[in-house]
Amino acid sequence: xxxxxxxxxxxxxxxxxxxxxxxxxxxxxxxxxxxxxxxxxxxxxxxxxxxxxxxxxxxxxxxxxxxxxxxxxxxxxxxxxxxxxxxxxxxxxxxxxxxxxxxxxxxxxxxxxxxxxxxxxxxxxxxxxxxxxxxxxxxxxxxxxxxxxxxxxxxxxxxxxxxxxxxxxxxxxxxxxxxxxxxxxxxxxxxxxxxxxxxxxxxxxxxxxxxxxxxxxxxxxxxxxxxxxxxxxxxxxxxxxxxxxxxxxxxxxxxxxxxxxxxxxxxxxxxxxxxxxxxxxxxxxxxxxxxxxxxxxxxxxxxxxxxxxxxxxxxxxxxxxxxxxxxxxxxxxxxxxxxxxxxxxxxxxxxxxxxxxxxxxxxxxxxxxxxxxxxxxxxxxxxxxxxxxxxxxxxxxxxxxxxxxxxxxxxxxxxxxxxxxxxxxxxxxxxxxxxxx
Numbered sequence: 366x367x368x369x370x371x372x373x374x375x376x377x378x379x380x381x382x383x384x385x386x387x388x389x390x391x392x393x394x395x396x397x398x399x400x401x402x403x404x405x406x407x408x409x410x411x412x413x414x415x416x417x418x419x420x421x422x423x424x425x426x427x428x429x430x431x432x433x434x435x436x437x438x439x440x441x442x443x444x445x446x447x448x449x450x451x452x453x454x455x456x457x458x459x460x461x462x463x464x465x466x467x468x469x470x471x472x473x474x475x476x477x478x479x480x481x482x483x484x485x486x487x488x489x490x491x492x493x494x495x496x497x498x499x500x501x502x503x504x505x506x507x508x509x510x511x512x513x514x515x516x517x518x519x520x521x522x523x524x525x526x527x528x529x530x531x532x533x534x535x536x537x538x539x540x541x542x543x544x545x546x547x548x549x550x551x552x553x554x555x556x557x558x559x560x561x562x563x564x565x566x567x568x569x570x571x572x573x574x575x576x577x578x579x580x581x582x583x584x585x586x587x588x589x590x591x592x593x594x595x596x597x598x599x600x601x602x603x604x605x606x607x608x609x610x611x612x613x614x615x616x617x618x619x620x621x622x623x624x625x626x627x628x629x630x631x632x633x634x635x636x637x638x639x640x641x642x643x644x645x646x647x648x649x650x651x652x653x654x655x656x657x658x659x660x661x662x663x664x665x666x667x668x669x670x671x672x673x674x675x676x677x678x679x680x681x682x683x684x685x686x687x688x689x690x691x692x693x694x695x696x697x698x699x700x701x702x703x704x705x706x707x708x709x710x711x712x713x714x715x716x717x718x719x720x721x722x723x724x725x726x727x728x729x730x731x732x733x734x735x736x737x738x739x740x741x742x743x744x745x746x747x748x749x750x751x752x753x754x755x756x757x758x759x760x761x762x763x764x765x766x767x768x769x770x771x772x773x774x775x776x777x778x779x780x781x782x783x784x785x786x787x788x789x790x791x792x793x794x795x796x797x798x799x800x801x802x
Contacts, residue, residue: 393635394428396660401425404666408452410445411668431637432646436656437670439472442611446470450665453477458664463511464610471511472611475664480613481520483661487630488521488616494628494687495579495604495619497551499526504549506558507584508534513614514584518553521616527551534558537565548576556587556595557789560727563598564784577601583608583615586695588716591727605694609672612657618692626679626691633661636692637669638678641699649680654699655692673698675711703796705733705742708774712795715744718767724749724760728786735800742776744768751782 401422404411415422418435425431442450450473451458457477464472476484497503503522507514515533522529530549532540540562543549552559559582566572577599582592583606596603607627608615618629629636635658638647647653655674659666675696683691696713703710719725726747734741744764750756761778768776787794 393631393660397428397431397635397658398422398425400658400660400666400668403663404452404668408450408666410441410450410452411666414441428635431635431658431669434669436639436644437667439611439671439673442472443470445472447473448475450667451475452666453663461511462513462610462614474611477663480662480664483633484517484613484616485520485524487613487633488517489524490630491581491604491606491616491619492521492525492527492551494621495551495581495602496622497525497527497579501525501550501579502528502530502547503551503553503581504530504532504540504543504547506532506534506540506552506554507615513608513610517608517614517616518581537562541565541569541571544575544577545571550576551579551581552577552599552601553581555584555789556582556591557585559595559599559603560591561788563595564788567598572598572600575599579604581606581619586697586712586716588719588727590716590719590725594727607692607695609657611667611670612659613662617657620694621683621685621687623683623685625683626693628683628687628689628691631690634658635660636678636690638676639671641673641675649678652677652693652696675699675713703731703733703742703798705740705774708772710772710774714772718764718771719746721767721771722760722763724756725764726783729795730786731796733796733798733800740800742774743779744776745779745781745786747783747786748780749783751780751785 405415405422414435420434425433458475459478460476460481462474462476503518505515505518505522507518509515509531515531519529519531530543530547532543554562559580566575578601580595580599580601580603582595582603592603602622605620605627606615607618612634617634618627620627637656638651638653639645639656640647641654652675655672655676657670657672658668675698676692676694679691679693697711715729719727719729729744729746732743732745734743746764748757748760757780760780764778765776768774
């Protein structure tokens with residue numbers, strides 16, 4: 366296993382020798398105080414929040430004091446539509462990005478030149494963590510436009526000096542042609558689309574004709590089994606990248622070649638873990654909801670933003686030697702849990718069940734129904750040898766038992782052949798909830 370730690374990563378890491386915690390220190394305290402002064406002067410959004418909460422920023426003297434500041438929610442960002450989050454004059458804004466707005470008003474995030482430069486720098490670090498250099502050719506398949514994904518991957522590639530191949534989403538025929546003709550060495554993609562491309566490449570017998578060596582994969586939760594399939598079918602090493610439109614976009618964290626948690630850029634971002642119910646801060650190493658403060662963001666800084674992502678801060682230093690701290694791979698989101706028969710089920714738990722049963726693929730679909738007031742859950746999953754009835758029954762039986770033993774819920778199981786469940790060029794829709802239809 367190669368361990369990639371670029372000198373730039375070591376040189377830019379904060380010095381935490383005299384810090385007030387195992388991760389953050391005086392430098393971050395200084396940046397936090399500076400951020401608070403900026404938002405009090407320039408952000409009408411935080412001026413109102415702090416006034417309503419009775420916050421005097423001069424009373425925030427240490428990083429521990431941040432727990433006294435109010436949390437910021439996605440709903441508040443939607444209510445600020447269109448530009449209520451802007452914290453600098455109009456002439457300083459050079460670009461906006463937006464969330465999808467599928468469940469309400471979109472969130473509009475304004476960016477200054479400084480924000481764009483910081484984001485590109487974080488993305489470049491991610492590529493360096495994955496061992497990429499200016500000699501690489503990075504095929505970028507996430508979307509462009511209002512979405513943050515495509516342009517973020519491109520800016521980082523250009524800052525690194527690598528060749529960006531800005532394909533955008535879909536058009537699999539063209540994607541394959543560029544992989545072959547341009548000899549792309551790295552793929553930036555969602556896990557769903559990486560799997561689709563991998564299956565198509567193997568179906569056409571193109572595996573020996575492509576030059577891919579690295580996959581930068583993100584935008585959705587993906588299981589260890591899915592990761593293994595993508596790596597085996599494409600012959601690459603994958604790196605799990607993390608980001609949110611509200612913060613910058615992709616590139617705020619990525620795993621290294623140890624693949625034991627994701628390093629995040631603590632010189633620009635302050636990570637906390639809270640109990641999602643009580644909202645109390647939790648110690649390092651404890652699973653909870655990730656809360657992010659953007660220490661250096663200018664256009665739309667966010668303070669204690671509730672991401673809804675479930676993870677933990679890993680307190681131990683990484684064996685790779687990179688000094689930047691880590692969070693664990695995401696278990697799921699507090700708002701994407703399935704409640705069935707009084708039991709909360711998270712995607713990470715389902716992936717753990719799949720991992721325990723041999724011969725079961727990474728691809729699954731859940732169908733929830735309600736009949737005469739009773740809920741039921743059908744778990745559809747791809748398996749090897751689905752046409753063998755005895756094998757099919759055995760796999761289904763193992764899965765039913767695993768759901769009962771490890772999650773505490775009874776489910777119906779339908780095993781189907783490999784490739785029979787829908788594939789996606791973006792994110793896979795794994796849960797179909799018919800209970801409220």
